[in-house]
Amino acid sequence: MKPRILNIACIGAGYVGGPTMAVIADRCPEVSVTVIDLNEARIAAWNSDALPVYEPGLDEVVRRTRGRNLRFIPQREGAAAVAAADAVFISVNTPTKTQGSGAGKASDLSYVEACARYIAEHAKGHTIVIEKSTMPVRAADTIKRILSTSPHGGTFDVLSNPEFLAEGTAIRDLEKPDRVLIGGEASRAVEALAEVYAHWVPDTAIIRTGLWSAELSKLAANAFLAQRVSSINAISALCEVTGAQVEEVAKVLGSDSRIGPKFLKASVGFGGSCFKKDLLSLVYLCEFYGLTEPAAYWQSVQDLNEWQKRRFAQMAAAHAKKHGGVVAVLGLAFKKNTNDFRESPAIDICNHLLAAGIRLRLQDGRVDPEAFRSVLVDETQAGFAFFSQVEEAVRGAGAILILTEWDSYAEIDWGKLSRLSAPGITIFDGRTIVDRVSAMKAGLPVFVVGQGNDK
Numbered sequence: 001m002k003p004r005i006l007n008i009a010c011i012g013a014g015y016v017g018g019p020t021m022a023v024i025a026d027r028c029p030e031v032s033v034t035v036i037d038l039n040e041a042r043i044a045a046w047n048s049d050a051l052p053v054y055e056p057g058l059d060e061v062v063r064r065t066r067g068r069n070l071r072f073i074p075q076r077e078g079a080a081a082v083a084a085a086d087a088v089f090i091s092v093n094t095p096t097k098t099q100g101s102g103a104g105k106a107s108d109l110s111y112v113e114a115c116a117r118y119i120a121e122h123a124k125g126h127t128i129v130i131e132k133s134t135m136p137v138r139a140a141d142t143i144k145r146i147l148s149t150s151p152h153g154g155t156f157d158v159l160s161n162p163e164f165l166a167e168g169t170a171i172r173d174l175e176k177p178d179r180v181l182i183g184g185e186a187s188r189a190v191e192a193l194a195e196v197y198a199h200w201v202p203d204t205a206i207i208r209t210g211l212w213s214a215e216l217s218k219l220a221a222n223a224f225l226a227q228r229v230s231s232i233n234a235i236s237a238l239c240e241v242t243g244a245q246v247e248e249v250a251k252v253l254g255s256d257s258r259i260g261p262k263f264l265k266a267s268v269g270f271g272g273s274c275f276k277k278d279l280l281s282l283v284y285l286c287e288f289y290g291l292t293e294p295a296a297y298w299q300s301v302q303d304l305n306e307w308q309k310r311r312f313a314q315m316a317a318a319h320a321k322k323h324g325g326v327v328a329v330l331g332l333a334f335k336k337n338t339n340d341f342r343e344s345p346a347i348d349i350c351n352h353l354l355a356a357g358i359r360l361r362l363q364d365g366r367v368d369p370e371a372f373r374s375v376l377v378d379e380t381q382a383g384f385a386f387f388s389q390v391e392e393a394v395r396g397a398g399a400i401l402i403l404t405e406w407d408s409y410a411e412i413d414w415g416k417l418s419r420l421s422a423p424g425i426t427i428f429d430g431r432t433i434v435d436r437v438s439a440m441k442a443g444l445p446v447f448v449v450g451q452g453n454d455k
């Protein structure tokens with residue numbers, strides 16, 4: 001008989017573990033879900049009214065489920081939940097290694113390995129262990145090896161069930177996924193997990209594959225998405241020097257049904273905790289297997305992204321130096337509708353400006369200033385300050401940089417703001433959202449990524 005999953009534990013209460021488990025609990029009222037994390041402050045936040053993750057729709061889902069069939073507990077209280085679990089998700093961070101073999105490229109699996117040891121120690125009976133974190137291909141071998149040391153004679157199936165949600169749209173992506181991917185060897189385990197998702201995902205959208213294909217598909221999917229952004233950003237630079245308009249070019253490309261319209265928005269560069277680390281992980285895997293040219297190909301996607309951020313920062317710095325040396329930065333999150341700024345282009349751009357001796361006035365309605373402060377490097381002592389209002393941030397600025405596409409920035413009344421900023425001010429729109437009519441009426445020049453001047 002196929003095993004049923006009625007008790008779930010998830011290790012890792014981050015941007016993926018928290019929202020994913022909340023949606024599973026919401027859609028499967030008969031399944032009890034426990035989320036475990038080493039970070040007790042994070043667990044306390046999940047149990048409060050100020051959730052640690054900002055995602056549209058998340059509060060409502062957590063309000064419906066928390067205390068019903070969803071709970072968040074610290075790791076030190078997690079042993080019983082793992083022992084009772086039919087399935088344990090591993091949803092911890094898999095950052096780029098900073099030391100040892102593969103440093104700078106390979107994924108650091110130490111957090112995953114710690115979870116596997118914890119499961120091996122506490123699991124009882126038969127447990128399905130599910131890779132939710134993004135892993136390098138064949139990581140399941142490592143997990144299986146650790147699980148085989150279980151002191152209580154526990155037995156395990158290991159599945160790969162990578163997550164494809166994007167931040168800012170996590171709840172929508174989880175509730176209506178393009179696909180759910182389950183990779184595994186034992187079909188009983190695969191079908192038991194498929195039955196959980198079948199509560200709300202049509203079977204046609206549940207893709208079953210082998211373990212290694214599932215692990216690799218996740219890395220490849222992120223690499224393909226990042227590659228599209230780098231491709232359009234490469235075209236954006238050519239637009240600027242030739243007089244072409246990247247929005248027009250993207251529209252033409254996107255109307256080809258083979259290419260499709262999504263992920264063709266030129267920008268200051270992609271950010272987020274995953275694209276860079278997953279590209280580098282893919283580069284490392286290619287190198288590990290002696291595939292030099294594929295490694296160089298994926299590396300170039302990342303290199304182009306670094307170049308895009310750098311050229312934007314250089315243009316802004318050159319202008320700001322001539323106009324008072326003060327820059328207002330609007331938007332610190334790596335994209336709109338999230339408080340996450342991991343690998344945000346704003347970090348590198350701000351640090352480039354600070355290194356050039358430019359004073360920064362920073363604004364973002366969602367990003368925690370204290371946390372963002374810790375990623376800034378101000379060796380020139382140029383200085384930076386955070387402001388809650390755009391009107392305050394732009395005071396005395398010789399350049400305004402738009403680095404996140406928050407809807408509120410598209411609605412800025414530039415007529416009002418132009419009086420507050422320094423003479424010679426230019427807006428550098430890294431997200432193509434500035435209302436150019438309003439800016440033009442206010443006499444404010446706007447540089448937009450990928451917009452050539454066709455005169």
Ligand code: NAD
Pocket residue numbers: 011012013014015016017036037038039042075091092093094111112114115132133134135163164165166167273274
């Ligand atoms: P995160 O850093 O927000 O959360 C990870 C959590 O795991 C942290 O709270 C940390 O304290 C906890 N943790 C680490 N080791 C632990 C241990 N041994 N025991 C208990 N808790 C532990 O990370 P995230 O953004 O949720 O990403 C998790 C994984 O999902 C990564 O592999 C990532 O690549 C992948 N992923 C992320 C996204 C995204 O949008 N953020 C989307 C798809 C996939």
Ligand code: UGA
Pocket residue numbers: 134163164165166167168222225229262263264265266267268269270271272273274275334335
């Ligand atoms: C991305 C993928 O979209 C998810 O499928 C995946 O699950 C996730 O990574 C992950 O593995 O972590 P995410 O990073 O949250 O999701 O956000 P995206 O919407 O993909 O945006 C990534 C970056 O690319 C952002 O900085 C965004 O502004 C930028 N971007 C995106 C562009 O510059 N142009 C575009 O057309 C699209």
